[in-house]
Amino acid sequence: MDVAIKNLSHRFGEKVIFENFNLTLREGGLYGLTAPSGRGKTTLLRILMGLLVPDGGTVTQGVRYSAVFQNDRLLPGKTAVDQLLFVRGVRKDREAAARFLAGLLPEDSLCQPVGELSGGMQRRVAIARALWAESDCILMDEPFTGLDEDTLRHTADFILANRQGRTLLLSTHQRELLSEYPFEWLTL
Amino acid sequence: MKPAKSPRHLLRGLLIALFWLGVWQAASMLVAKPVLFASPLDTVRALLALLPTGDFWLSVLGSFRRIALGFFLALALGTLTGAAAFRFGLLRELVSPMLTLMKSVPVASFIILVLVWFGSANLAVIVSLIIVFPLIYFATLSGLGSADPELLELARVYGVPGKRVLWQLYRPALWPYLRGACASALGMSWKAGIAAEVIGTPARSIGEQMYLSKIYMDTAELFAWTLTVIVLSAIFEKTVLWLLGKAGK
Numbered sequence: 001m002d003v004a005i006k007n008l009s010h011r012f013g014e015k016v017i018f019e020n021f022n023l024t025l026r027e028g029g030l031y032g033l034t035a036p037s038g039r040g041k042t043t044l045l046r047i048l049m050g051l052l053v054p055d056g057g058t059v060t061q062g063v064r065y066s067a068v069f070q071n072d073r074l075l076p077g078k079t080a081v082d083q084l085l086f087v088r089g090v091r092k093d094r095e096a097a098a099r100f101l102a103g104l105l106p107e108d109s110l111c112q113p114v115g116e117l118s119g120g121m122q123r124r125v126a127i128a129r130a131l132w133a134e135s136d137c138i139l140m141d142e143p144f145t146g147l148d149e150d151t152l153r154h155t156a157d158f159i160l161a162n163r164q165g166r167t168l169l170l171s172t173h174q175r176e177l178l179s180e181y182p183f184e185w186l187t188l
Numbered sequence: 189m190k191p192a193k194s195p196r197h198l199l200r201g202l203l204i205a206l207f208w209l210g211v212w213q214a215a216s217m218l219v220a221k222p223v224l225f226a227s228p229l230d231t232v233r234a235l236l237a238l239l240p241t242g243d244f245w246l247s248v249l250g251s252f253r254r255i256a257l258g259f260f261l262a263l264a265l266g267t268l269t270g271a272a273a274f275r276f277g278l279l280r281e282l283v284s285p286m287l288t289l290m291k292s293v294p295v296a297s298f299i300i301l302v303l304v305w306f307g308s309a310n311l312a313v314i315v316s317l318i319i320v321f322p323l324i325y326f327a328t329l330s331g332l333g334s335a336d337p338e339l340l341e342l343a344r345v346y347g348v349p350g351k352r353v354l355w356q357l358y359r360p361a362l363w364p365y366l367r368g369a370c371a372s373a374l375g376m377s378w379k380a381g382i383a384a385e386v387i388g389t390p391a392r393s394i395g396e397q398m399y400l401s402k403i404y405m406d407t408a409e410l411f412a413w414t415l416t417v418i419v420l421s422a423i424f425e426k427t428v429l430w431l432l433g434k435a436g437k
Contacts, residue, residue, distance in 0.1 A: 073338050
């Protein structure tokens with residue numbers, strides 16, 4: 001399903017964030033979103049997810065989203081595998097979830113409480129969770145924050161290999177590091 | 189898991205207990221009237237005399253059954269009402285005046301009213317329930333309200349089923365509040381329950397036995413019953429908190 005934003009208007013107080021903004025994300029498309037800080041990247045993602053009601057305009061309804069938020073939002077005290085099972089699956093999926101995570105994290109870290117993992121590892125758990133969940137469209141807000149260059153590339157490869165044809169919209173400040181990937185770039 | 193207490197720590201605890209037993213003994217010697225102030229030895233002697241009697245165990249069982257029933261009813265009703273009030277603002281506003289009343293009315297007034305309305309048989313059940321219910325209700329409201337809003341938002345975006353959200357987000361948020369409220373409520377339920385029994389003197393209750401001790405001016409037995417209540421209350425508190433700890437994992 002395409003995701004269409006039509007005539008979007010939104011402001012915070014006096015500050016206009018969107019004014020008659022239009023955007024269509026084609027089903028299965030791969031989009032990168034860049035903009036200077038404070039121009040509305042996170043706001044746009046929140047409006048898409050239905051977490052923020054815009055002042056005006058329409059957004060396609062009925063789309064199932066999974067997301068990487070600006071902060072990791074992991075369940076405290078739970079393992080990396082538990083984070084995946086929270087959004088999809090039951091106990092019998094534990095092994096499959098662990099195998100999935102092993103593509104992004106060292107195997108010995110999968111059953112540790114996430115609080116004991118490094119910041120970069122926690123970020124990758126949040127990314128894996130978004131890919132593991134059942135969704136039509138994946139939204140990622142600065143997913144590569146805290147990752148070094150090599151890990152960033154490995155993570156980007158993992159994302160592209162596991163998005164399974166779903167629409168992906170990824171906001172980032174690190175466009176230059178993703179130049180080799182086939183993103184269609186959008187600028188706010 | 190709590191670390192085991194060191195021998196030094198245990199010794200210190202023992203010495204503190206001995207100090208207060210000494211103070212008690214000294215005070216009883218100073219008063220020198222066992223009918224007014226029984227010594228620790230008199231109290232132990234009275235307790236040892238009570239222990240083999242059937243009346244003692246029937247009274248203990250009767251009071252325990254009533255107070256525990258009141259507590260668990262309050263725990264169930266307080267949690268359910270608190271959860272419903274958290275979900276429905278109208279219900280929260282509706283029950284608010286009743287709970288303010290329950291918190292501010294003196295326990296003695298409740299005891300007398302319940303005695304007049306329902307008689308003495310289940311007095312301790314109702315009084316214990318009335319005392320514990322507001323504590324559990326407010327703890328449930330606060331606990332559920334403390335669930336991480338960012339994780340709740342995440343669950344909403346991902347369409348996580350309600351049962352899982354309840355179990356994995358609300359339950360861990362609720363538990364510390366509920367445990368804290370129970371820690372206070374357990375002791376209070378015993379204090380209020382026994383006070384109610386002393387006033388209502390239901391048959392086969394610790395309160396009735398304490399009342400009789402007072403009538404016969406048997407201070408040693410009164411102290412023995414008081415000691416029994418302290419021990420029962422402590423056992424009940426430890427057991428319930430242990431069970432809550434297990435359930436919260």
